Amino acid sequence: MMPPIQAIMIGAGQRGGEVYGEYAVRHPEQIRFIAVAEPDVERRQRFAARHKIHAENQFDSWEPLLERPRSGQAAFVCTQDQQHVAPTLAALRAGYDVLLEKPMATTARDCRQLVAVAEETGRQLHICHVLRFTPHFTQMREIIRSGELGEIINISHRENVSWWHMAHSFVRGNWRREEDSAPMILAKCCHDLDILIWMMGQNCTRLSSVGNLKHYRPENAPEGAPQRCLDGCLAAETCPYYAPFIYVDLLPLWRNYADTSKGFPRLVTRAQQRAPGLVKAMAGVAPSLRQISEYRGWPISVLAQDPTPENLMAALREGPYGRCVYHCDNDVVDHQVVNMQFEGGASATLTMHGHSHIEGRSTRIQGSRAELQAIFGYGGAWIEVNQHRSDHSIRYDTSAEETSGHGGGDERLMAEFLNSIQIDGVHFLESASPLSTARQSLESHLMAFAAEEARLDAKVVHLAEYRR
Numbered sequence: 001m002m003p004p005i006q007a008i009m010i011g012a013g014q015r016g017g018e019v020y021g022e023y024a025v026r027h028p029e030q031i032r033f034i035a036v037a038e039p040d041v042e043r044r045q046r047f048a049a050r051h052k053i054h055a056e057n058q059f060d061s062w063e064p065l066l067e068r069p070r071s072g073q074a075a076f077v078c079t080q081d082q083q084h085v086a087p088t089l090a091a092l093r094a095g096y097d098v099l100l101e102k103p104m105a106t107t108a109r110d111c112r113q114l115v116a117v118a119e120e121t122g123r124q125l126h127i128c129h130v131l132r133f134t135p136h137f138t139q140m141r142e143i144i145r146s147g148e149l150g151e152i153i154n155i156s157h158r159e160n161v162s163w164w165h166m167a168h169s170f171v172r173g174n175w176r177r178e179e180d181s182a183p184m185i186l187a188k189c190c191h192d193l194d195i196l197i198w199m200m201g202q203n204c205t206r207l208s209s210v211g212n213l214k215h216y217r218p219e220n221a222p223e224g225a226p227q228r229c230l231d232g233c234l235a236a237e238t239c240p241y242y243a244p245f246i247y248v249d250l251l252p253l254w255r256n257y258a259d260t261s262k263g264f265p266r267l268v269t270r271a272q273q274r275a276p277g278l279v280k281a282m283a284g285v286a287p288s289l290r291q292i293s294e295y296r297g298w299p300i301s302v303l304a305q306d307p308t309p310e311n312l313m314a315a316l317r318e319g320p321y322g323r324c325v326y327h328c329d330n331d332v333v334d335h336q337v338v339n340m341q342f343e344g345g346a347s348a349t350l351t352m353h354g355h356s357h358i359e360g361r362s363t364r365i366q367g368s369r370a371e372l373q374a375i376f377g378y379g380g381a382w383i384e385v386n387q388h389r390s391d392h393s394i395r396y397d398t399s400a401e402e403t404s405g406h407g408g409g410d411e412r413l414m415a416e417f418l419n420s421i422q423i424d425g426v427h428f429l430e431s432a433s434p435l436s437t438a439r440q441s442l443e444s445h446l447m448a449f450a451a452e453e454a455r456l457d458a459k460v461v462h463l464a465e466y467r468r
Ligand SMILES: NC(=O)c1ccc[n+]([C@@H]2O[C@H](COP(=O)([O-])OP(=O)(O)OC[C@H]3O[C@@H](n4cnc5c(N)ncnc54)[C@H](O)[C@@H]3O)[C@@H](O)[C@H]2O)c1
Pocket: 010, 011, 012, 013, 014, 015, 016, 037, 038, 039, 040, 043, 060, 061, 062, 063, 078, 079, 080, 081, 082, 083, 101, 102, 103, 128, 129, 130, 174, 187, 406
């Protein structure tokens, strides 16, 4: 049996620590983290303890770690959007194969530099386009490629970000300001643009775009709303964005799970919505229910390392997530539409907005022989194909078996990345692998930059010119 891949972690935050780090804890035969770079002391110590990393392999930033001779085969770069490029270039030059979080970079020039250095050094550089690894989009791609739909005429794809996820990440949270992170069409939808090209097997030739920040602005605040929800807001009982409702009661999260799952998970999350005390009592005899009654994951893990109700309330009193959504310093859009034309002549629209009641992507594909409709939600997913001639309808359950994030995408992404690295450093990337090389990811990122330019300048962008 092959020994586990030895890896280094750069940025042990939500993605690095909770997603990829926890994968290593579940699969010690596949991967072992042997060094960590993380400036936040609590996070660094927690990651080091969880992976038994020696003190001499713990660093408060990536530079001293990457100045040392290479130790291990793989580097995970999971820093925030604007801190991807420098550590990735250094890791490639030090000889690591790299798994880099999306977006690969926040400018076209930086994206191109990453592609060039990955190709020069001959190292693997893969971008975490998690949707490619889900049973849902894998199945949809197979259906398109099988010819079952006939010729693809039009795709209408929606990224329905829920109102509370929007508020969490793009109004109160890390991705609220373009200057500090990225335009929302890049931060949220590089996945969607990537999945469209990946499914179609064609590039986009031209696009246009409209959108703006319509709702989360001071003029829409309830009358007299203070800067923070806990400072005596008169709308506490009625405002959906009242922070304790989102983070302490967690009702929107359970509602999402209940509405998009089925069977036992649906029953339990419904019960958690209506009678959390009952689920807590039942967890005494059925420990698996503690995953729900003692939930500690996203989004509350972002507010506090130990998200007890007391720590959460402290975070809401002082931290960014307790701010009134109408009094934040956000500037990214809350809705945007991109119109696209593909090489083969098909058209597509991507609608992204942050006002959905239930989170999830939805897709409708018009083919010359059949129509496809699909929902990809938090707790479940399905695809339905209706054939024109027979009126025969086929329904696929594309829910992930694993409970991992992004509809099973996080788990499979890791497995594929690790499979692609051979222990002696020889690359082994199957041509059918959904892994997205830097060169492949460049295309979806260029589309996002082009869409932003089209939106801001009210123009049509021709991708051939843009690529040049
Ligand atoms: N693939 C996906 O679907 C997906 C989903 C969510 C987020 N992301 C992306 O993942 C990235 C990380 O997001 P997150 O939510 O984990 O953020 P996070 O803020 O929780 O984690 C980033 C970590 O990087 C650390 N860091 C900062 N400077 C550093 C340095 N000099 N050296 C080493 N570490 C440093 C921070 O202290 C922090 O702990 C972002 O780019 C985000 O857009 C991708």
